[in-house]
Amino acid sequence: MIQGCMFSGKSERVVGQLRAAREEGRRVVAFKHASDDRYAAGQIVTHSGQRIDAVPVRDPNRILDLTADASLIAIDEAQFFGDELVDVCRTLAAQGRDVIVAGLDLDSWGLPFGPMPGVAAIADEVVTTHGVCARCGSIADHTQRLTPVAGQTMIGGPESYEPRCAACFEPPPAELRR
Numbered sequence: 001m002i003q004g005c006m007f008s009g010k011s012e013r014v015v016g017q018l019r020a021a022r023e024e025g026r027r028v029v030a031f032k033h034a035s036d037d038r039y040a041a042g043q044i045v046t047h048s049g050q051r052i053d054a055v056p057v058r059d060p061n062r063i064l065d066l067t068a069d070a071s072l073i074a075i076d077e078a079q080f081f082g083d084e085l086v087d088v089c090r091t092l093a094a095q096g097r098d099v100i101v102a103g104l105d106l107d108s109w110g111l112p113f114g115p116m117p118g119v120a121a122i123a124d125e126v127v128t129t130h131g132v133c134a135r136c137g138s139i140a141d142h143t144q145r146l147t148p149v150a151g152q153t154m155i156g157g158p159e160s161y162e163p164r165c166a167a168c169f170e171p172p173p174a175e176l177r178r
């Protein structure tokens with residue numbers, strides 16, 4: 001599992017691991033949540049512009065239908081899935097596959113994001129990535145939303161967010177959290 005705030009290099013790690021596995025001749029399939037269309041619907045794109053094909057899915061159980069004979073499965077933007085993702089990961093592991101799950105550990109309120117704690121609990125290894133606080137330059141572990149919260153859609157482009165340390169982080173009003 002690779003978890004951390006935005007701009008902490010999660011996608012770079014995922015893409016790097018998938019590329020390395022492919023070079024070893026392993027069969028690899030990548031997925032991402034379908035509502036994440038920040039850059040490209042069918043790809044994981046890093047902030048530095050590297051990209052790798054990823055199947056967009058909304059229901060995590062679809063992942064079980066689409067993995068075929070892949071021995072390494074990557075699931076990016078995992079925070080947007082429901083808690084069913086935990087069982088999907090368990091099933092994939094029981095099938096003998098390696099699974100990389102990447103996503104935001106904390107939401108815009110600084111609270112656990114979706115299925116991430118459940119996935120972390122069953123992960124063999126959890127890597128927490130950090131960014132650089134856009135305010136003070138210290139280690140960032142929060143994602144600061146810069147535009148007001150409105151409606152159901154919480155996904156904005158990178159320009160809507162910046163990494164912040166816990167001291168500089170300013171959560172939106174608690175009553176706006178769903």
Ligand SMILES: [Zn+2]
Pocket residue numbers: 133134135136137138164165166167168169
């Ligand atoms: Zn700071």
